[in-house]
Amino acid sequence: MASKKRAVLSHVDGSGRVRMVDVGAKAVTAREAIATGRVTMAPATIRQIRAGNLKKGDPLQTARLAGIMAAKRTSELIPLCHPLAITFADVSLTPARDGYRIEATVRTAGQTGVEMEALTAVSVAALTIYDMLKAIDKAIVISDIRLKEKRGGRSGHYRA
Numbered sequence: 001m002a003s004k005k006r007a008v009l010s011h012v013d014g015s016g017r018v019r020m021v022d023v024g025a026k027a028v029t030a031r032e033a034i035a036t037g038r039v040t041m042a043p044a045t046i047r048q049i050r051a052g053n054l055k056k057g058d059p060l061q062t063a064r065l066a067g068i069m070a071a072k073r074t075s076e077l078i079p080l081c082h083p084l085a086i087t088f089a090d091v092s093l094t095p096a097r098d099g100y101r102i103e104a105t106v107r108t109a110g111q112t113g114v115e116m117e118a119l120t121a122v123s124v125a126a127l128t129i130y131d132m133l134k135a136i137d138k139a140i141v142i143s144d145i146r147l148k149e150k151r152g153g154r155s156g157h158y159r160a
Contacts, residue, residue, distance in 0.1 A: 020080050026111040031152035033106050035118035037145035039126050040099040045137040050095070059132035060093045060100070067091035067125030071106050071117040081116050084108050089117070091125050099140075102126055103148070113153050119145060 048054055056062075068089045075083040088107040093100045104121035106114040126142040133140060149159045 018080065020082070021112070023082060023111040026154070028109055028111055029152045031108050031110060031113045032150065033113060033115040033118035033147065034149040035104050035115070035122045035146065036148045037102045037122040037126050038096070038099060038141075038143050039102065039129050040096075040141045040143065041133065042137050042139065045133055045140070046095075046099065048136065049133075054132070056132050059129050062132060063093060063102075063125040063128040064091045066128040067102070067104055067121035070124035071104065071114075071121040074117045074120045077120060078116055082112050084110055084112070084114060084117065086114065086117060089121060091121050093125070093129075100129070113150055115147050115150055119147060 049059060052058065068091055070077070071089040071091075072086055075081040086106060086108050088105070091102065091104045093102055102122050102125050104118045104125070106117040106121060108114050122145050123142075126145070130140050130142060146160060147158070149157075151157050
């Protein structure tokens, strides 16, 4: 029987306590992460967004800005994330039959990656859409938030 290699969690020390990873000895490299997610809603809600007649304003542009702001503040939300100097962040919302697809791209030149920043951007953009539309559609569903791609660092390139 072949032995299975056990995964090592970098945020847990030998005693099982959580810790912040020391990235001080890592090389500074260009890093990029792309995350995606979905927001599904009722057809009537989609029609109202696309008609542009919502009292609170444009939920898509508000969600874009919220996602970008969230990417820049990820280390304040996720306890063990390092504060990063983000060099680029963008959030796009693409119409779908049942709602919108969200994609966030985040870049930096640093010693650790920006996967959490991209995932946070998508999450907050989706939550912002929900917040702006909950008065007319409480059944909005946020789903499929995931890392689509990452580049840079020791682990190299990943694509889902």
